[in-house]
Amino acid sequence: MKTKYKSHRCSEITPSMHGCEVVVSGWVHQIRDLGGKKFIILRDGSGTIQITISRGEADKELLEVVEQLTLESVIMVYGKVKADPRAPRGVEIIPTTIKILNLAKKPLPLDVSGKVSADLDTRLRERVLDLRRKEMQAIVRIMNTVLRVIREYLRSQGFVEVFTPKIIAAATEGGANLFPVIYFGREAFLAQSPQLYKELLAASLERVFEIGPAWRAEESDTPYHLSEFISVDIEAAFMDYNDVMTILEEMIYEVLKAVNQENADDLLILNYKPPSISLPLPRITYKEAIEKLR
Amino acid sequence: MKTKYKSHRCSEITPSMHGCEVVVSGWVHQIRDLGGKKFIILRDGSGTIQITISRGEADKELLEVVEQLTLESVIMVYGKVKADPRAPRGVEIIPTTIKILNLAKKPLPLDVSGKVSADLDTRLRERVLDLRRKEMQAIVRIMNTVLRVIREYLRSQGFVEVFTPKIIAAATEGGANLFPVIYFGREAFLAQSPQLYKELLAASLERVFEIGPAWRAEESDTPYHLSEFISVDIEAAFMDYNDVMTILEEMIYEVLKAVNQENADDLLILNYKPPSISLPLPRITYKEAIEKLR
Numbered sequence: 410m411k412t413k414y415k416s417h418r419c420s421e422i423t424p425s426m427h428g429c430e431v432v433v434s435g436w437v438h439q440i441r442d443l444g445g446k447k448f449i450i451l452r453d454g455s456g457t458i459q460i461t462i463s464r465g466e467a468d469k470e471l472l473e474v475v476e477q478l479t480l481e482s483v484i485m486v487y488g489k490v491k492a493d494p495r496a497p498r499g500v501e502i503i504p505t506t507i508k509i510l511n512l513a514k515k516p517l518p519l520d521v522s523g524k525v526s527a528d529l530d531t532r533l534r535e536r537v538l539d540l541r542r543k544e545m546q547a548i549v550r551i552m553n554t555v556l557r558v559i560r561e562y563l564r565s566q567g568f569v570e571v572f573t574p575k576i577i578a579a580a581t582e583g584g585a586n587l588f589p590v591i592y593f594g595r596e597a598f599l600a601q602s603p604q605l606y607k608e609l610l611a612a613s614l615e616r617v618f619e620i621g622p623a624w625r626a627e628e629s630d631t632p633y634h635l636s637e638f639i640s641v642d643i644e645a646a647f648m649d650y651n652d653v654m655t656i657l658e659e660m661i662y663e664v665l666k667a668v669n670q671e672n673a674d675d676l677l678i679l680n681y682k683p684p685s686i687s688l689p690l691p692r693i694t695y696k697e698a699i700e701k702l703r
Numbered sequence: 704m705k706t707k708y709k710s711h712r713c714s715e716i717t718p719s720m721h722g723c724e725v726v727v728s729g730w731v732h733q734i735r736d737l738g739g740k741k742f743i744i745l746r747d748g749s750g751t752i753q754i755t756i757s758r759g760e761a762d763k764e765l766l767e768v769v770e771q772l773t774l775e776s777v778i779m780v781y782g783k784v785k786a787d788p789r790a791p792r793g794v795e796i797i798p799t800t801i802k803i804l805n806l807a808k809k810p811l812p813l814d815v816s817g818k819v820s821a822d823l824d825t826r827l828r829e830r831v832l833d834l835r836r837k838e839m840q841a842i843v844r845i846m847n848t849v850l851r852v853i854r855e856y857l858r859s860q861g862f863v864e865v866f867t868p869k870i871i872a873a874a875t876e877g878g879a880n881l882f883p884v885i886y887f888g889r890e891a892f893l894a895q896s897p898q899l900y901k902e903l904l905a906a907s908l909e910r911v912f913e914i915g916p917a918w919r920a921e922e923s924d925t926p927y928h929l930s931e932f933i934s935v936d937i938e939a940a941f942m943d944y945n946d947v948m949t950i951l952e953e954m955i956y957e958v959l960k961a962v963n964q965e966n967a968d969d970l971l972i973l974n975y976k977p978p979s980i981s982l983p984l985p986r987i988t989y990k991e992a993i994e995k996l997r
Binding site: 410412413414415418434435453454455536537540541545546549550552553556557560564566567569570571572574575576588589590591592593599609610612613614615616621622624626628636637639646647648649652655656 | 728747834840850851869870885906909922933
């Protein structure tokens with residue numbers, strides 16, 4: 410969709426658009442100064458595009474704006490697309506006007522380009538900047554593929570998506586502690602799982618799934634435990650635990666296949682190769698699992 | 704997927720399968736006795752199928768089982784498919800064996816077939832049965848179309864799906880009251896909306912959406928107010944409120960189109976025709992809205 414801020418998103422600009430007038434907006438991802446030329450890598454939610462300014466050709470006003478730019482500043486660029494094999498993706502924009510929508514402070518408390526690495530404390534404190542790193546964006550894009558394929562696969566198997574209540578009157582599973590909620594003066598709890606509700610729903614809709622938050626108030630000394638998490642939960646009538654394992658292993662297989670196909674670039678950014686699996690997955694009994702863990 | 708409980712789901716049985724041996728499982732939706740013949744309408748999550756028993760042809764053991772059947776009992780049927788134009792959808796199953804997995808009490812506190820209507824109190828008290836009514840199943844199927852199309856449309860516009868924290872430290876929007884949560888001895892709250900988080904995410908991913916629960920602790924004297932609800936929430940950088948309205952009205956248009964196409968049967972069950980809309984929708988100012996309400 411065109412808005413007054415952009416005729417195109419960064420990744421939509423291609424060499425075949427050579428000569429077109431465009432408007433793009435985003436964040437200043439990188440600035441490189443080669444004396445005669447200045448390169449700005451502009452980033453938006455879709456990707457990046459190079460903005461190239463020649464000191465000899467650009468007018469004075471434009472050059473003054475460019476001199477002020479800091480990393481992560483928000484800018485709007487009016488210009489002409491130029492196909493150039495030396496530019497990333499073979500294309501760049503020669504700007505006529507650059508408008509600064511918001512100037513970022515300098516220096517930033519976290520290096521978004523990733524050249525200087527930061528420890529976890531800094532990353533969490535500066536989460537707004539941390540989320541702009543390409544690794545974090547890759548993770549979100551992969552998560553979107555995972556979510557889409559989970560839903561598509563479960564739907565193809567006759568499962569319907571449901572939402573169950575999150576404020577509940579009593580515990581649904583043993584072992585896990587509950588977060589109390591004060592519900593209009595009465596004590597209630599946050600749901601540990603959709604267990605009881607999805608059982609009742611399966612007695613009607615036969616096959617249901619829910620993707621949503623769940624809470625476990627378990628104190629933990631490790632960073633591996635989340636008290637709030639997103640659960641992917643299925644329930645089916647007329648299936649035993651082997652049938653459920655078959656559904657879930659096929660779901661995992663489809664998810665891995667899609668991530669490998671659709672998120673190859675993101676996996677490169679993360680330097681991660683998902684395990685390749687073949688079905689059926691080996692199945693072990695609870696007893697065997699306990700023995701393996703010993 | 705075939706399981707030991709079913710070779711097919713009810714709606715998968717078609718006249719073209721005439722002569723095939725099948726296994727189906729589900730709930731006894733209706734029983735009709737015509738003297739020489741007994742018809743059982745069997746229901747599972749996919750739909751219904753007619754099971755036809757001829758007193759003259761069926762063996763004694765099968766007839767004894769059939770005599771015991773009550774509405775909503777859970778049964779497993781082994782039999783042969785028979786194409787018959789007189790049967791619903793032109794097909795029925797002639798059973799060789801019927802296994803009762805669970806016998807339902809008689810009479811039921813709520814009529815699932817819908818012939819006897821129930822008041823809201825009864826329906827909520829007997830929610831497990833209420834959810835089996837075809838009207839409730841139609842609503843869930845329509846909801847699934849709505850959810851799928853919302854996500855597909857927003858993805859096509861570059862939006863990515865996110866999950867934001869639900870236990871929060873402070874209010875995100877004025878006006879609405881918060882439900883307090885006791886978070887490991889400290890006071891926290893349930894999120895009224897993903898507002899602050901989605902703003903930060905939009906500063907990274909540019910276009911985000913979330914479909915998830917939100918809570919408002921507002922006392923209410925009417926049945927129109929939910930303190931827990933599922934919110935569909937978008938946030939975008941480089942868009943103004945007119946752009947957001949354009950996105951949302953196109954989303955609503957796509958949702959209505961899909962529901963009309965894919966849920967025609969469900970709309971018939973509910974005796975409901977969604978409004979037909981054409982874009983752009985009329986837009987009025989806040990001031991005009993207030994004046995209209997007066």
